[in-house]
Amino acid sequence: MTAIEPGKTRIGWIGTGVMGHSMCGHLIDAGYQATVYNRSPEKTQGLVDKGATAVDSPRAVAENSDVVFTIVGFPSDVRQVMLGEGGVLEGSREGMVLVDMTTSDPSLAIEIAEAAKAIGVQAIDAPVSGGDLGARNAALSIMIGGDAETVRRIDPLFQLMGKTIVYQGGPGSGQHTKMVNQTLIASGMIAICEGLLYAHKVGLDIPTVLKSVSSGAAGSWSLSNLAPRMINGDFDPGFFVEHFLKDMKIALDEASKRNLALPGLALGYQLYHAVAAQGHRRDGTQSLILALAKLNGFDWKNENR
Template sequence: MRVGVVGLGIMGAPMAMHLHKAGLLAAVYNRTRSKAEPFQKLGVYVADSPADLARRVDVAIIMVSDAPDVEQVLFGQGGVVEGARPGLVVVDMSTNSPDWARRFAERLAKHGIKFLDAPVTGGQKAAVEGTLTIMVGGDEALFRQLEPVFKAFGKTIVYAGPVGYGQAMKLVNQIVIALNTVAMVEGLRLAKALGLDLEKVAQVLSSGSARSGSIELYLPKLLRGDMSPGFKAAHLKKDLAYALELAHRMNLFVPGASLALELYKKMVERGLGELGIHALGEIY
């Protein structure tokens, strides 16, 4: 399979590099062309547009920020549908919502293009290490065909169900990440106020029942004062908004998730959205 990647950011670039190492990467595209230069030096074709990329690949992976960005990549001027032939597979690995996934699938089907929604979790560290967790929605037979692509940069690959189920599972994941991060930040604040040795606090939190992905990935960065993103606060705020929209539609009471969304909204309002999600304490 010839695979192309649109979006070479924090997550997309290392994912593309793993595809290159696996001999699957045929083309890349990024709006800021300089981010594609490392791939050009490796002999990978750098497309002029998503349409140009679509002409050269069997599978087009989209890894951009939000649903409107995916929509632009697919259906905007110079978008994937302009260059695609029937049978092309589009895999949206960004995070949005089940509604958007179904909408994309329906519109692409009119052009003879197949679709999977396959958001990931694990952050930049897992993307670099090739150990991402991938949640896939869509036709199961198509998912099985694309497993070699997912295995190039993923460790845990879960078929979630029909189109939209990958995004649904990711939103559940994001609520848990957000609340784990709130817990970590607030626990650390109390530890500082009590004058505890933070290295010893980290030792306890990393080995006992409080341990979580947030503790493992972000507590060491907090102790170093490193607020750089493995996952941006603005992106988590966006994901929580999608999750709360679904919960409210089903009349589900999710007070913890609602609180987390308000906290991350404050981060974005204060101009801190480009920091990592673990920098939440900056607003307290």
């Protein structure tokens, strides 16, 4: 593959949802020609309006691209899009690069990398953190596994989508790093919700409390970005509960393979199942506050007005 350059390097993008739409849009805005696909074609319209070409299969994306990015929902979706009938590998040719930015199984990332290498293609796993805001603001953290030289060559594309871009090692390393990220978030979200519930119950002004605690030792991205949404009753998805459940299950499975006990993560997984059972599967992860408030016998939306 030649050097990455706007106007010459052709980009493929599969998955134009909450995050993927913005991420692909940054590449188009930088001058890259893009071919896009989504299972719900109407979700590609904003990118088509920017100049992208929509096609009807992942294979067609690959046939018209030099670098193909995917960011879909679940490992089963990654497998189908990459390895299935009409998938990316069927349309790939020697010298291409495939970049999966879905949070997925590390073992699947290795399987895809090996299948791609057999036909002269490099496959990179590059899951992201930062949610809808990070995607819109090109401020994502990108955790990368795969061939180091290939990662170096396509770095100009990563730079258009993220602020923290770190190579972690061989295939699967990006996914393993994302599991660390999700493990940290799971316990942290419980703590944030419990802190807000405490502040509410003792009668403090919660926005004022946040001014004090957000810049101290308790500060975190989730506290600064998601706690205000909880306070304002905004439970729109920056990251879906059902996708977080998927991520935690992957991390727990990987830990189990290594006889590693992660009780904090396991608790988070169970609590988020409660969130899903209460009808918030397609809401944002900040909706954990609703489940924990209900556990304490009150309705957060109504009492926190």
